[in-house]
Amino acid sequence: MKKSGFYLMLTVIFMYCTGPFLWQVITSVKPSSELTKLPPVLPDVISLDHYISVFKGHPFGRIILNSMAVSLISTVLSLALGSLTAFGLAKLNIKGKALIFGFVLSISMFPPIATVSPLYLIIRELGLRDTWWALIITYTTFTLPMSIWILSSFFREVPDELYQAAKVDGCSPFQIFYKIFLPLAGPGIFATAILVFIFSWNEFLYALTFTSTIASRTIPVGIALFPGLHEMPWGDIAAASVIVTLPLIILVLVFQRRIIEGLTSGAVKG
Amino acid sequence: MKTGIQFLCAFLDSRFCGNDVFSIKPLNLGTTDPYKEQLLHKDSGVKFVLPALSVIGLVAVFPVFYVFYLSLHRKVLTFNISTFIGLDNYIYLLGDSRFWNALKNTAYFTGVSVALELILGLSIAVLLNRAFKGKGFMRAVVLIPWAVPTVVSAKMWEWIYNTDFGILNYILGTDINWLGSTFRAINAAIFMDVWKTTPFVTLLLIAGLQVIPKDLYSAANVDGAGSWCIFRRITLPLLMPVILIVLIFRTLDAFRVFDAVYILTGGGPANTTETLSIYAYKVLFQLLQFGYGSTLSVIVFLCVGLISVFYVRLLSRSIR
Amino acid sequence: MAEIILQNITKNFGSVPVIKDLSLNIKDGEFFTFVGPSGCGKSTLLNMISGLEHISAGRILFNGEEVNHLSPKERDIAMVFQSYALYPHMTVYNNIAFPLKMKKIETQSIDTEVRRVASLLGLEGLLKRKPKELSGGQKQRVALGRAIIRKPRVFLMDEPLSNLDARLRVEMRAELKKLHNELKITVIYVTHDQAEAMSLSDRIAVLYNGMIQQCGTPQDIYLKPDNIMVAGFIGSPSMNFIPASLNKRKPLEIECNGVIFSPLLKNMPENTSIIFGIRPEDVCISSEKSEGCMEVTVSLTESAGSFNWVDVMWKDVTVKGLSKLDKELKPGNTAFMKFAPDKVIVFDANLKKRL
Numbered sequence: 001m002k003k004s005g006f007y008l009m010l011t012v013i014f015m016y017c018t019g020p021f022l023w024q025v026i027t028s029v030k031p032s033s034e035l036t037k038l039p040p041v042l043p044d045v046i047s048l049d050h051y052i053s054v055f056k057g058h059p060f061g062r063i064i065l066n067s068m069a070v071s072l073i074s075t076v077l078s079l080a081l082g083s084l085t086a087f088g089l090a091k092l093n094i095k096g097k098a099l100i101f102g103f104v105l106s107i108s109m110f111p112p113i114a115t116v117s118p119l120y121l122i123i124r125e126l127g128l129r130d131t132w133w134a135l136i137i138t139y140t141t142f143t144l145p146m147s148i149w150i151l152s153s154f155f156r157e158v159p160d161e162l163y164q165a166a167k168v169d170g171c172s173p174f175q176i177f178y179k180i181f182l183p184l185a186g187p188g189i190f191a192t193a194i195l196v197f198i199f200s201w202n203e204f205l206y207a208l209t210f211t212s213t214i215a216s217r218t219i220p221v222g223i224a225l226f227p228g229l230h231e232m233p234w235g236d237i238a239a240a241s242v243i244v245t246l247p248l249i250i251l252v253l254v255f256q257r258r259i260i261e262g263l264t265s266g267a268v269k270g
Numbered sequence: 271m272k273t274g275i276q277f278l279c280a281f282l283d284s285r286f287c288g289n290d291v292f293s294i295k296p297l298n299l300g301t302t303d304p305y306k307e308q309l310l311h312k313d314s315g316v317k318f319v320l321p322a323l324s325v326i327g328l329v330a331v332f333p334v335f336y337v338f339y340l341s342l343h344r345k346v347l348t349f350n351i352s353t354f355i356g357l358d359n360y361i362y363l364l365g366d367s368r369f370w371n372a373l374k375n376t377a378y379f380t381g382v383s384v385a386l387e388l389i390l391g392l393s394i395a396v397l398l399n400r401a402f403k404g405k406g407f408m409r410a411v412v413l414i415p416w417a418v419p420t421v422v423s424a425k426m427w428e429w430i431y432n433t434d435f436g437i438l439n440y441i442l443g444t445d446i447n448w449l450g451s452t453f454r455a456i457n458a459a460i461f462m463d464v465w466k467t468t469p470f471v472t473l474l475l476i477a478g479l480q481v482i483p484k485d486l487y488s489a490a491n492v493d494g495a496g497s498w499c500i501f502r503r504i505t506l507p508l509l510m511p512v513i514l515i516v517l518i519f520r521t522l523d524a525f526r527v528f529d530a531v532y533i534l535t536g537g538g539p540a541n542t543t544e545t546l547s548i549y550a551y552k553v554l555f556q557l558l559q560f561g562y563g564s565t566l567s568v569i570v571f572l573c574v575g576l577i578s579v580f581y582v583r584l585l586s587r588s589i590r
Numbered sequence: 591m592a593e594i595i596l597q598n599i600t601k602n603f604g605s606v607p608v609i610k611d612l613s614l615n616i617k618d619g620e621f622f623t624f625v626g627p628s629g630c631g632k633s634t635l636l637n638m639i640s641g642l643e644h645i646s647a648g649r650i651l652f653n654g655e656e657v658n659h660l661s662p663k664e665r666d667i668a669m670v671f672q673s674y675a676l677y678p679h680m681t682v683y684n685n686i687a688f689p690l691k692m693k694k695i696e697t698q699s700i701d702t703e704v705r706r707v708a709s710l711l712g713l714e715g716l717l718k719r720k721p722k723e724l725s726g727g728q729k730q731r732v733a734l735g736r737a738i739i740r741k742p743r744v745f746l747m748d749e750p751l752s753n754l755d756a757r758l759r760v761e762m763r764a765e766l767k768k769l770h771n772e773l774k775i776t777v778i779y780v781t782h783d784q785a786e787a788m789s790l791s792d793r794i795a796v797l798y799n800g801m802i803q804q805c806g807t808p809q810d811i812y813l814k815p816d817n818i819m820v821a822g823f824i825g826s827p828s829m830n831f832i833p834a835s836l837n838k839r840k841p842l843e844i845e846c847n848g849v850i851f852s853p854l855l856k857n858m859p860e861n862t863s864i865i866f867g868i869r870p871e872d873v874c875i876s877s878e879k880s881e882g883c884m885e886v887t888v889s890l891t892e893s894a895g896s897f898n899w900v901d902v903m904w905k906d907v908t909v910k911g912l913s914k915l916d917k918e919l920k921p922g923n924t925a926f927m928k929f930a931p932d933k934v935i936v937f938d939a940n941l942k943k944r945l
Contacts, residue, residue: 006397010408013394017411020465021418023437024426036435085322092315100319107330109578111526113547114571117554117564118336119329141329144322164642165675169736170663170692173313183679202419204529205547209555220421224533234429241422252417253410311643 021245028238035235050239059214060240063222067244070132070218071200074139078196079189081140082147087177089148090155091163108145112205120209134210135218139203143196150195154188155181194255198248219244334571340564347558359565368541369566372549375456379531379545380524383460383467387520388513390464391471396501398472399479409476416469424533427462431534452542455535459543463530467523471516478512479505510588518581522574546570592652592743592776593618594639599648601634601800608634610800611648616778616793621770623779625787626797627823632780633748635797639778640746641665652743663692668737672749674729676721676736682708683717686735693740707735710769727758734769744776751786763789784824788812796820814935818865818942821935827870827899830909833939834864844936847905849884853936855945863939872933873911875900876926877918883926888919902927 027035028050030043054060089097119138120129128134158181166176182189204220211217217225223244226237341359345352363369398408415423430438431448439445449455482505490500528547531537537544537552544552547570554563594616601609608631616622624632637643639650641662650657657665668689676685683704690700708714711731721729730750737745750766751759767790770777781787787794788808795805796819804816815821821829834846836859844851846866875886886902886909893915900913902925911927913919936945 006400006402009397010402010404013397013408014411016465017414017469020423020426020430021414023430024422027429041440081322081325085319088315088318091312092318093312094315094319100323104326106578107326109522109574110330110334111522111547111567111570111574113526113528113550114337114567114574115330115333116551117340117560117567118333120554121336121340121560122333137329141325144326148322159673159675161671161673161675162677164637164640165669165671165736166677166688167313167642168640168662168667168669169689169740173315173318175692177318180677180679186679198417202421204421204532205551209551220419220529223425224421224529226425234432234435237425238429241425245418245422248417248419249414252413311637 021249024238024241027234028242030235032235050235051243053233054236054239054243057236058222058227058240060222060243062214063217063219064244066132066214066216067201067218070135070139070216071197073132073136074143074200075193075196077136077140078143078147079151079193082144082192083151083182083185083189084177085144086148086151087155087181090152091158091160091181092173104145104148107142108149110142112142116205116209119206123210129210130212130216132216135200135203135207135216138206138210139196139200143199146195146199147192150192151185151188154185158184191255194251198251201244201248337564337567337571340560341568343561343564345560345564347560352561355561359562362562363565363569368544368549369546369569371542372544372546373569375543376525376527376545376547379456379460379463379527380521382457383463383524384517384520386460386464387468387471388516390468391475391516392513394468394472395475395479396505399476412469412472414469415466416473418466420466420529421533423466424462424530427458427465428534431458449535450539452539455539455543456531459531459534462534463524463527466530467520471520474512474516474519475509478509482508511585514581514585514588518578518585521577521581525574525577526570546573591618591774593654594744594776594778595649595651595654596639597649597651599635599638599650600646601631601638601643602646608800609638612800612802613648614795614802614805616776619774619776621767621777621779621790621792623781623787623791623794624797625781625784625794625823627782630797631800632782632797636746636748636778636780639744640667640669666740666743668740668742668745670733670737670745670747670750672752674721674733674750674753676729676732678721680720681717682713682719682721682724682732682735685721685732686713686739689736689740703739707739710738710772711735726754727762730754730762734766738769738773742775744778747777747779749781750779752781752783759786766790785826788824796823798823814944815867816944818867818937821867821937821944825869827910829867829869829935830873830911831937832866832868832904832907832909834866834936836862836864847884847907851931851934853931853934855936857945859936859938859945861938861940864945865937865939867935867937868909868929868933870899870910871912873909873927873929875902875911875913875919876928877916877923879926880928883928886925886927888921888923888925890921891919900925 026042029046029048031045031047031049034043088094089100094100123129123134123137128137162180162184163176166180171179201218202220203218204224207218207221208224211221214222219240223237223240226233226240342354342356343352344355344358394412398405398412418426428449430436433439433445433447433450436448438448446454448458486504486508487500490504495503526547527545528551531543531545532548532551535543537548541549546566550563550566550570553559553566557563596612596614596616599609599612600607612635624635626632634643638645641657641660641664645658652665662669677688680688686707687700687704690703704717705714708717711734713728713731713735716724716728716732721732724732733750751762754762763786779787779790791808793805793807794811796803796811798819804811804820811820811824815824815829818831822831832846834844834851837843837845837850839858842852842855842858844853844864844866846864851866875888876883884904886904888900889903889908890901891913892899896915898913898915898919899910900919901908901910903909904927909927911929913925919925937943938945
């Protein structure tokens, strides 16, 4: 392939990947009057009106708080339960390990729609509807397979001799877990935390079903149900989208460095 | 079958820990002599796995049984009606044209979006696998759509597709109501999904490409193979297991699609673009028919199960 | 301080026996080594003494008290591992202090102890470092420090030197020996390296196939190997084995490659097929003929610096021997071999036992 052609294709890929989001950013800083101006091109002036209106006109601050709380608590719980299980599966004696792994793998393939109706009934029965806990319990459960997978392969990398040494030094299995293995799996815990967090931050179906007011409504539902009087408040939606997406994009861009490291070091298994 | 599952497990390990979105260097904590006798006694780990397994049992497995149970009932939430009706819901389902339409839409959505993602993902992966300046930057850029929440990207595309003020019509110089007809709406949703999930496919395929030894390319070059021939005869066959795994993940994800289509079209116009998940959701939470809604959920569950079995079979055969 | 007694120890993994009815007394303060090839069961044995592995049958006694059901912690042992097993996230200081912290000893006395141990091992300057910033030898010392600080009843060492390079290994050997002399604590040491076992130990048990083939001082085992397996395993280069046959019992006459020997034997051979064992260092190869020597053909010479190892063909048997630096000993040349008959160890070829 010729060099110019190659770079032309790179440019196309670049536009394809960034264009839609850039357009959203542009929309978010257009004054309302220019949103319906034809042709839809760059704004004459940059306005932050939509950003202000998102917080002034709507309870968006509360929605962000809900999402933060639900995602953070789910992440902590998923990691706590997941790391214990992963440690047990990676380093301890359990009958039917392969079966447990297969079971966990199949859970990760469950379609959400298959569990949403019974979970709704259970949550309503427990009086947890429209609370953070309804979502936290669900997200913790459905991110457990991911946590267990990632962390168990991390624990497996730690040599058995370290376990034995700690045992000779007087540790119980649980002490070995939190004094030795947990600190060693630090990078794995961190990566898992980000994946679980993003899952909880973005989840829509359960959030739509289990929440009904701003007491527990999360960002995806908030954006989907953005209130408009006569027509869609496109500028406000764009502003809200940018606010909740930008942190994720930054997070991913920062971690991209690790991908490249991993890829260039050629440490590919499987 | 068994080797397929094992391979899937091994691959998931590598996907999550070797070269995934959040690639982490493997720990290097010293080596142990492989010939050394391994300690066979290990402390019991039952107490460690019990909490998580019981949570999964209660919140994931129990509901699956419960949904089967519900599907055998007529249950309307508002009137507190709940009567056992056996397989009546399933019999009704067979004659429900809205169900067949939803199934058709789901299959169409799954087939077309997965195929497009694979083709596009493979092209981008091959392109980005070359050595060039700014490679790291481009790989970061490819990840951006992946990072955008589905709901946000659906809203974003809804604005782009807007008939009067959308940029798409402006760029094409057209005046089309993109979400106005069934055909256009479902394909608009597919296009959005392709945009959103191609990065995931690209990433896995790049990881797969990295594993192919560079010597093979050099050898083929020496043997006088052209670049298309190399791609067809070397790259593609060696990439096959990874492609199959990408297909598994993407097919299962696409088949249970909800938010992308729900936000973009709401199932409209006139319920014609409903997918199975959307139809089930509407029956459950708009009509509050928990019995029939659960029946639809069971069908989605069974389809996903069948697809997994099919792929795992395929995978074990391709490894052999 | 402990005397350790193993009584009829058996270990099965499933139906596969790994250790077969093994009994042994290890004296208090002794440096005792299990040596044997890979897979002989020596690490399993050590793990059973430490309590990391259960035993299938038999008893382990520490100072006369049965410890079968005690955990490693309760047995009051310390262990040094082949990979050192240092905790990578802790500093050298915390690695050494860890066993004491687990015993909930007050910080002040832990500090005193860590510094005492660090100065004993020359680690004072490294206390703030993490294991990955240490060289192999330093890691080894930290691992020793972590073992020493507990003042255990017994040290268990599982191939502690095999991850070091050759030079460092010899250095650390001397240090271990010195340390043992100072601390006078029972050491049970496992290695596949017979030279290491010979140079360190008070007594050695050669383990093969889950059984002790011979147990004794290094000298005993070297000079009077009980069987062909021990004879071949101990000593480097390995002992030469030459087939021979019994011609006459009285007076004793054994023919080896056409030469008649009449060695003094403890036991009369029952079978006629015999094996002669002779250590390469007892075989003298020379290019000059001398009295009582055998004519051979040189097939290979290896320089060992001040002398050469020479492989020769004695009729159709390869024999390794020792020669002075001699340019005449080139492959294909004729040479002359000689060994003292009293250095020959005679084995029964069927029973593989020394006669």
